[in-house]
Amino acid sequence: MKYRKLGDTGLTVSEIGFGTIPILQGSVPVLPEYFNLDEETALAVMERGFSLGCNLYDTAIVPEYGDAEIKLGKFARLVGRERIVISDKARFYDGGEMYKAVEASCENLGTFADIYFVHQVDGEHEDEVFQKGGALDALEELKKEGKIRFAGIASHYYDILLRGAKDARVDVLQGSGNLLERGMLDRMREEEAFRKKGFLVNKVYAAGLLPGRFPVRTLIGGVLSYPVSSVLIGLGTMEQVGAAMGWEAGGGKECAAACGACREEREGERMEPPSFEEVLSVLEKExxxxxxxxxxxxxxxxxxxxxxxxxxxxxxxxxxxxxxxxxxxxxxxxxxxxxxxxxxxxxxxxxxxxxxxxxxxxxxxxxxxxxxxxxxxxxxxxxxxx
Ligand code: SF4
Ligand code: SF4
Incomplete structure (x- = not known):
């Protein structure tokens, strides 16, 4: 596993972060793909990631990600709180509601969150989040009180992430991107405002649609070729953990080159990801x-x-x-x-x-x-x- 700086936070995070959706139990209609893991299995799967060098675990408030937040808190106590970075989030836009959400999360976790995101900020709620008394002000206050260490904005929208990148209250951003949906990452790479912020990328597998069409190492390596801090991969089985985190440990030699597009990774060098046109040409077969x-x-x-x-x-x-x-x-x-x-x-x-x-x-x-x-x-x- 390799590690990167999380912007100017002073934290160093594993290039591959553990997304906890697949380990949750609970009724989460908007998240149909999870494995309903019991606590013992969930802890074992998270531990497998840790043993392969993962130190970043991303979750969300109960019940948004079912009971994943509670399981992550137990895992933190198991491996030692100081050995992992906890990233958490809630979909509240008003300052008062966000403040209460973070307190609830801390209780569920049994500890503080290193990073707390305002989740899924969209055009409808953007101004409420950024304005005086909004969710970002609440996170700023919680930082001062030591209940979280860093504040973040998570959004699917480039303009909102850019606004976050220019806001001094924001330490870390979370956005989506993969080899097909890479336009936002291309723009981010060109924009100086993003340089000082940590940046976590989700949807690297495009909701599970790209593995099978492209090797996992191409999907992950492709996104890591951008100036991002870490990619978050939802993991629910030992095999998934091994596929996502094992290829770095094994030097990536097992590439199946299913797409025929990625270049061979030479020892110690980063893989050059397939171009957008090459990705399209693979999909054009379908x-x-x-x-x-x-x-x-x-x-x-x-x-x-x-x-x-x-x-x-x-x-x-x-x-x-x-x-x-x-x-x-x-x-x-x-x-x-x-x-x-x-x-x-x-x-x-x-x-x-x-x-x-x-x-x-x-x-x-x-x-x-x-x-x-x-x-x-x-x-x-x-x-x-x-
Ligand atoms: S042509 Fe373009 S601008 Fe006009 S309605 Fe369609 S999407 Fe909107
Ligand atoms: S590629 Fe064209 S259609 Fe797609 S988001 Fe960009 S500007 Fe819009």
């Missing part, structure tokens, strides 16, 4: 991908979140068909209709990939129309099983 890297430079004045729609399109073909259709069904008809009546089409000039955005919107709408019975069929199949 479907016609939209060449969107989610850079988020496009803006629709009518409110269509273009990059999110294109993401659901990709995820439909990569295996999350039911979930993608469900999300697309919420607004694609309206979005596609707006594109048909849009005269100026300003989004076209904003896209560096020169994607014919309005045309692609029609294609996504057709996809949803063609599969509109799928959700019902899926539900019917479930009813038969039960």
């Amino acid at each position: 479907y016609r991908p939209i060449p969107c890297d989610r850079c988020q430079r496009c803006r629709c004045p009518y409110g269509t979140e273009i990059h999110t729609i294109f993401r659901q399109y990709q995820y439909f073909f990569l295996g999350k068909d039911y979930w993608a259709l469900k999300k697309l069904g919420l607004g694609i008809r309206e979005s596609a209709a707006r594109c048909r009546s849009c005269l100026r089409m300003p989004c076209l000039d904003m896209c560096p990939k020169k994607i014919r955005i309005p045309d692609e919107m029609q294609r996504v709408e057709k996809l949803v129309k063609d599969h509109s019975g799928m959700g019902q069929a899926w539900r019917a199949a479930c009813m038969e099983v039960f």
